[in-house]
Amino acid sequence: MTFPQTAPYGSWKSPITSDLIVAGTIGLGGVAFDGEDIYWLEGRPTEEGRNVLVRRTPDGTVTDITPQPFNVRTRVHEYGGGSYLIVDGTIYFSNFADQRIYKQTRGSQPQPLTPESKRRYADAIIDSQRNRLICICEDHTQADREPENTIVSVDLDTGEVRVLVSGSDFYSSPRLCTNGTHLAWISWNHPNMPWDESQLWIATINADGSLGEATCIAGGTEESICEPRWSPDGRLYFSSDRTGWWNLYRYNRDGTIESLCEMEAEFAYPHWVFGLSNYGFASESRIICTYTQNGSWYLASLDANTKQLQPINTPYNNISSLQVRGNKIAFIGGSPTQQTAVVILDLGRGKTEILKRSSDLEIDPGYLSIPEAIAFPTKNGLTAYAWYYPPKNKDYVAPEGELPPLLVKSHGGPTAAASASLSLKVQYWTSRGFAYLDVNYGGSTGYGREYRQRLDRNWGIVDVDDCVNAAKYLVRQGKADGNRMAISGGSAGGYTTLAALTFKDTFKAGASYYGVSDLEALVKDTHKFESRYLDRLVGKYPEQKAIYETRSPIHHIDRLSCPVIFFQGLEDRVVPPNQAEMMVDVLKKKGLPVAYVPFEGEQHGFRRAENIKRALDGEFYFYSRVFGFEPADAIAPIAIDNL
Template sequence: MINIKPFGSWKSPITTETIIAKTVGLGGVNSLAKDIYWLESRPQEKGRNVLVKQAADGTVADITPQPFNVRTRVHEYGGGAYLITEQAIYFSNYSDGRVYQQIGRETPQALTAESKKRYTDFVVDSPRNRLICVCEDHEVADSEPNNSIIAIALETGEITPLVTGSDFYTSPRISPDGTQLAYISWNHPSMPWDSSYLYLNDIQSDGSIDRVELVAGDTQESICEPKWSPDGLLYFNSDRNDWWNIYRRNSDGTIECLHEMAAEFTYPHWVFGLSTYSFISAELIVCAYSQDGSWHLGSINTKTKQFQAIDTPYTNISSVQASVDGDALFIAGSPNQPTAVTKFNLETQQATTIKRSGELNIDPGYLSIPQAISFPTDDNLIAHAWYYPPQNKDYTAPSGELPPVFVKSHGGPTAAAAVNLNLRIQYWTSRGFAYLDVNYGGSIGYGRQYRERLKDNWGIVDVRDCINAVQYLVEKQLADGERLVISGGSAGGYTTLAALTFYDTFKAGASYYGVSDLEILAKDTHKFEARYLDGLVGAYPEAKATYQERSPLYHIDRLSCPIIFFQGLEDKVVPPNQAEMMVEALKQKGLPVEYVTFPNEGHGFRQAANIKTAIESEFAFYSRVFDFETAD
């Protein structure tokens, strides 16, 4: 029997308990011999990252014991926090930042001394019995940390600087014969997706670095993911043709594109340890690529440069590795299946699930399947979004009623809406909300030109695209124009606050650790993003007037709708004062406002209880704003 109840009042089996109790985050897939490794982020353990192994016989076990947390804070966003070798596992521990060595199932032992250094992106230099990695040194108080590539002696933990002088480094990679080191660097004010450089050095017999060669990179070129093939050639991603495609440095030093294609074969370097392609052999690459906002699997023959698309049910693929038996390993998700560590046989095209993010048995009748939409936006351009209609097999709305719409402005802003089974989205759609995940201008997945729409225009292009996206739904009779909400975190929180301040399209909103004062953010954030706003807004302080013009905090008089704020009090990326100033100003104006804080959270919420509180508080807030009775 179908119940007739207003949108927002539908009872759903997808609860916050479902979201937090039965799911884990998955990342960092790797393999050694026939063993498969991955990281699990567990909300039930306060977000602890645990290294897990599936042995050749199929048994699965945790590798890192309590209380170790395999996570690094380099660039604050981390990634690349562990390395597996035949002799031991090496990892960065979140609580103290030290590098630990773990042999078998023994208790991990600290390799590096106590300090204010952070480490990531490890490779082993076997001939010299050392690790090579990226180091971020915070030893000097009240100054910007120093980044470098270093060597760590495996016997003593002694640190030797190898490459210094640039503001940032990533992806140190040693050639198969151990004689060359490749790495990427970039400098302020560029972000790595704006301008970065790939260098190649010779490693001398004493371990020192000599002969620097610039392989690729320019002021208008971004380089990602350098990797050595089994036969000793250097490969990398470059967006010199507008799209991140895979290139190769040949033995004579010439550079060639393996397969030119209007698709992205990598992600922007927000985190370390990216892997969107891997070598099955010297002649075959397995790769993930993004087109029209969705990820796919493919292969490239390195001899013939022939590209082959591989048909899979997945729409989100990451952490691509090759297994010892020639299969592809990756993390994959789709709109109706949980994200999973997956093994894929390239010959039979059969997939084996190694580990799901959650063992969920949700009737498909409660799941909303996203629809790709492209809509007209300012300057006669087209922008993109994913539209999720309300869906609950037990309910329908009264005749003639249109649904409220939850508009999501993703973070970054150089990021994108992921297309997979996201229970936080299904929480809303199964209760009667439509959900619109906007890939506004500046998002990745549509080429460099689309990404650069946001250049000097943050707070304008992103906001207008969110507004034009939801107005497109209203015009199509898919949304109630009087019940539109917008929500976002971090940079998406800024887009949310700007939309609510400078326009009256939305009737309520939620800011998760969002930016309210661009000027303060320009003066008070971490090194990685310290000059990010130069390209998004303008150089500071020269463009101070523009910063104030686009900052919601300076225009509280234009706000006229309720807002709820969520903030981790240990956030170093967007400090709590960004939310607190806005909340106080709204209180003084007499507008409905709520402020929910979490003392032990940073930038993004990882603890189960806090995730539950945030989701339920936001839903309850909108129920009061729009005066509908919730079924929970």
């Protein structure tokens, strides 16, 4: 057989299969130093999505620390994060099944520290002087009202829980100063999300462990504070977007606040989860930090005294979970050609070492599509952004004159961002002959506060327009078939998908992953963290109920006239299953091709290997039937009504 063969787009045979992806790919996060040891979390689809803590010692030995059936994952805010802490070899972690904090010493089984209750814990720090943890607590005891969020202490001997800070709707980032005399933290209240408005507080710690009077030192109206962190010499640093960009600041001992590096770049990320880390201290005045511009992340060294920012060259354009210990830097790094990995960089020796990859699969570059950053015109004379991936498979070319089908991805959040890091899920599509467009629509992170606020009162409008205009831009460039364009997204991206399919006629098919179809149902039946999110994105409810109905696809099903497939976790508390099921029922009655794939035991996002595989293959199968091409591989069929 000679290559390349000529075959229609979509029918190309690819070595990047769903079996390969789920068998060989894990999630990575939560990097931490403990002395010379490095720890990280692995999310393992083949273990039903269990999060396992892993340790790597200086001699290169890598060991699983978390025994079965423990799962290092907290459900505070439902999204979690900040699920473990390591101090001198002792580990404290939240266990997913019961949400208790467990203590695990080296070589022993985890032992429960907190009592059985309906409390959840996250973002813990150690207060060794007082033999306790300080952390966020979310109390679900009162079933007839929303959970109560507080900052608490947990006695390391008795497990006694004591409330230290209360009164605000939400808290995060309790951080103890070097000598243990002061505590800093962030709070915010309904209807704000932490990236809208939040406050940074500081209080002295009394002799009995309680807190003295708290002082708000930063934040407030139209200002978001992120990542408070104490330097080795006892000064408090943080990120603020008071200039329109999340930049780094220092709170001085005389009460003044000093900007360290003012630039049009983001040194922080929206705190959807706890435990985010974008900077750390190599010394009292030297900060190692990450920042993003135009969709890419960079590593740099910042002198807090001279305010000089010095880039640190790496091959990575996506950097997260940054930890610093002297000249050693550990982080999660990814690039368009390299799998996401736990990386350690020794600045003293200039040496980089990869400790763990998200996948050990070696993919021939001939099957990898390299993303191109594009800027395109959109409504109101504005510009929006996306990552464009052309079809790529060294074994095939398309028939002369044929244009590829296009899959547009609307990311979640909606205050999130598309990444250009190598994703085998993206390459699954491009290596089969799809063009792929990952859109950073107005509202996305990484382009400043003003860009993020384009979505205020305009969710379901700006994001939809940007996804539509991104697709049309590619068609005008001759890079996509305008008659074979689909849109896909999860959660908030699922809403954008459904809204685009309902209110526009650009796309010919779509896939909603746990997406929102009824904004009113969502505002009535979602978790506390996001229960007032729509006040800013849509309008106050119930005062502006009419807007909710106007923008809800479920109320305008007569305008939807193309096939849709729905994927849904049946234990999802963020977007409950009824959101998908209402749409499916109406589409069936209307006679439109529709498929529904529910997953037992899954929450908001799929973690089990068999379900990840089923969803990926199922979406591809669905488009093959709609767009009329034959997949090269045998795929388990999906039941499609009305096809």
